[in-house]
Amino acid sequence: MAKTAIDEKQQRLARYAKALGHPIRVAIMNFLAEQDTCFFGEIHERLPIAKATASQHLKELKEAGLIQGEIMPPKVKYCINRNNWQEAKNLFSDFFGKCQCSKNGCCE
Amino acid sequence: MAKTAIDEKQQRLARYAKALGHPIRVAIMNFLAEQDTCFFGEIHERLPIAKATASQHLKELKEAGLIQGEIMPPKVKYCINRNNWQEAKNLFSDFFGKCQCSKNGCCE
DNA sequence: AAATCTGTTCGCAAAATTACGAACAATATT
DNA sequence: AATATTGTTCGTAATTTTGCGAACAGATTT
Numbered sequence: 001m002a003k004t005a006i007d008e009k010q011q012r013l014a015r016y017a018k019a020l021g022h023p024i025r026v027a028i029m030n031f032l033a034e035q036d037t038c039f040f041g042e043i044h045e046r047l048p049i050a051k052a053t054a055s056q057h058l059k060e061l062k063e064a065g066l067i068q069g070e071i072m073p074p075k076v077k078y079c080i081n082r083n084n085w086q087e088a089k090n091l092f093s094d095f096f097g098k099c100q101c102s103k104n105g106c107c108e
Numbered sequence: 109m110a111k112t113a114i115d116e117k118q119q120r121l122a123r124y125a126k127a128l129g130h131p132i133r134v135a136i137m138n139f140l141a142e143q144d145t146c147f148f149g150e151i152h153e154r155l156p157i158a159k160a161t162a163s164q165h166l167k168e169l170k171e172a173g174l175i176q177g178e179i180m181p182p183k184v185k186y187c188i189n190r191n192n193w194q195e196a197k198n199l200f201s202d203f204f205g206k207c208q209c210s211k212n213g214c215c216e
Numbered sequence: 217a218a219a220t221c222t223g224t225t226c227g228c229a230a231a232a233t234t235a236c237g238a239a240c241a242a243t244a245t246t
Numbered sequence: 247a248a249t250a251t252t253g254t255t256c257g258t259a260a261t262t263t264t265g266c267g268a269a270c271a272g273a274t275t276t
Contacts, residue, residue, distance in 0.1 A: 004154040006131045010138065014131040021126030022234085026118040026203070033207035040253055046112040053235050055254055060233095074243045074252045082209040089204040095134070096197040099141035101190040130264085148223055161265050163224055168263095182222045182273050 013095055016088040019064030024049060025057050032067060032080050039075045121203055124196040127172030132157060133165050140175060140188050147183045 020026055024047060031046060032038055044054040058078060061067045065084035070077045128134055132155060139154060140146055152162040166186060169175045173192035178185045 004135065004139070005156070006135050010131050010134040014129055014134045017125045017127075017134070018129030019125075020203075021122055021129040023114040023118050023122040026122045026125070027112065027114050030118065030203070030206060031112070041251095044253090048113070049234095050236050051253075052237075052255085056234080059254085071242095071253095076253060080207055080209065085204075085207060085209055092200045092204065095128075095137070096193075096200065098138060099188055099193060101188065101193055149221095152223090157264095158266050159223075160225085160267075164264080167224085179223095179272095182220095184223060 009091060009094075012087070013091045015064055016066065016084075016091065019061055019066055022057065022060075024054075025061055028057060028061060029066065029080070032078065037077050037079045039072075039077055041075070043078065117199060117202075120195070121199045123172055124174065124192075124199065127169055127174055130165065130168075132162075133169055136165060136169065137174065137188070140186060145185050145187045147180075147185055149183070151186065 020029070027047065028043060031043060035042070040055070040058070043058070044051055047054055049057075058067065058069070062069055062078075065081055066088065067078050068081045070079075128137070135155065136151060139151060143150070148163070148166070151166070152159055155162055157165075166175065166177070170177055170186075173189055174196065175186050176189045178187075
């Protein structure tokens with residue numbers, strides 16, 4: 001009966017998930033996770049998309065909090081946002097931990 | 109230089125992430141994970157959205173493979189898709205495991 | 217057979233997403 | 247100062263997403 005309000009955790013998980021909801025953005029995150037830091041150009045030259053589009057995807061990831069950018073004229077260095085990455089990691093871990101399919105009947 | 113093609117894992121991760129990229133859908137998944145199984149009505153009455161909208165979100169989750177529906181006239185029972193849930197869990201786990209921020213300099 | 221219950225689908229509207237080229241701004245180089 | 251480099255922003259177009267009421271379909275009950 002009672003409407004279950006959407007709580008903060010769900011909102012934040014959804015926000016991170018949305019940011020990761022595009023293959024290009026997943027590829028960017030994977031690249032950043034391997035490379036430690038990257039300049040825009042290094043990221044862009046790996047991707048099969050226009051410069052403007054790459055910049056837009058990076059903006060999305062930044063606004064979601066998953067990465068941060070630092071201006072190092074004339075370049076821009078991007079890297080993973082440690083704190084939010086950890087938060088996202090925990091949120092997803094909790095989320096997927098809620099259903100232990102092999103241990104109960106939730107998915108029979 | 110070489111364009112890094114988007115691989116299958118990235119595609120699938122993005123697909124699952126996209127499905128989880130809405131607070132309502134996260135709430136539905138949480139509910140299903142706790143309740144074992146649910147009829148549409150039970151899900152809908154918890155959510156602050158219209159019946160048609162709830163049905164649409166469930167369709168999204170089903171098409172992404174995270175849940176499955178079974179018709180039990182006149183009701184419809186939804187539950188988590190075990191195999192795909194496990195796959196998603198593994199994909200996200202690998203993804204977040206790629207950057208151990210505290211162990212290297214990836215996010216300095 | 218008519219009415220009811222359950223949930224999906226249809227049709228629509230508003231908003232957000234995706235993608236690109238061109239223009240732009242800021243710095244560095246010549 | 248003129249030119250080149252680096253990356254963002256603007257303007258535009260096509261597509262997708264979100265949300266809802268109304269209509270609908272299928273099964274059950276009266």
